Amino acid sequence: MPIDAGILIDWFDERARDLPWRRADCTAWGVLVSEIMLQQTPVARVEPIWHEWMSRWPVPSALAAASQGEVLRAWGKLGYPRRALRLHEAATAIATGHDDIVPSDVDTLLALPGIGAYTARAVAAFAYGKRVPVVDTNVRRVVARAVHGAGDAGPASVTRDMADVEALLPAAEAPAARFSAALMELGALVCTARTPRCAACPVSGSCAWQRAGRPAYAGPAKAVQRYAGTDRQVRGLLLDVLRGTEEPVSKRRLDVVWPDAGQRDRCLASLLTDGLAEQTADGRFALPGEHS
DNA sequence: AAAGCGTGGTC
DNA sequence: TGACCAAGCTT
DSSP, rough: OOOOOHHHHHHHHHHHHOOGGGGGOOOHHHHHHHHHHTSSSSSSHHHHHHHHHHHOOOOOHHHSSSOOHHHHHHHHOOOHHHHHHHHOOOOOOOOHHTOOOOOSSSHHHSSTTTTTTTHHHHHHHHHHHHOOOOOOOHHHHHHHTTTTSSSSSSOOOOHHHHHHHHHOOOOOOHHHHHHHHHHHHHHHHTTTTSSSSSSGGGTGGOOOOHHHOOOOSSOOOOOOOOOOOOOHHHHHHHHEEEEEESBBBHHHHTTTOSOOOHHHHHHHHHHHTTTSSSEOOOSSSSSSTSSS
């Protein structure tokens, strides 16, 4: 059973959160920055940082002119700092190769670093009003339930997931883009992972999962991400030291963050490889681009 | 194509 | 408490 676009869009008009990157005066650059920051990071943590970035770097060329270290420091504790580096790279490419204008074409967007299947279409739809399937984890869950009657989405498949959503999309551009935003919002506010609020759902009447009696998820178990004790945690601790100082720090200052020397050194080396840290001529360590 | 990559909030 | 979750991308 397809989701009624009119009903969903009406619900969105009434209930959507007033997020700054959804406002009419938000630029395509603002939308792109928000999409990158929102990858695996909750809205509440993104909002204040997004505002800082918009006033500090209102256009791609402004970000491109900043050093990597400044960008990483401004990224703060949003997590996955490689995103910040890639956004900086993307800004440089947009400034030099696209007249400082964020591309509206999906394939052009896909060619930029850090922009994948979801983000490219999110920018095309939300910044430029294009009719393209926008599939994130929220949308996959909503479709799994409302259309397929499953408790949750199985493993992602870009091709299949996009075809599912394409089939639901209104024919015209403007309502299609609005529908895409509404599907995501429904997944974020109502059709949530843990405790779906089906009583408040505007499309529960046509939901296949409801009709099937809300069966539990039957697919393969999802891999659980460990964090404590992993390289990710150690890299995070090292980076936190570098973020906290303007001056390069000695190796000794980094050694205190983690007891296992082998893991520590491996992580520091990987940060250097990833371009998230740099070693100065005198052997100390710093965020990249500020002391070389 | 499965695994790696940060961080913090929730129940 | 710790497992799960949050607008993914890259290799």
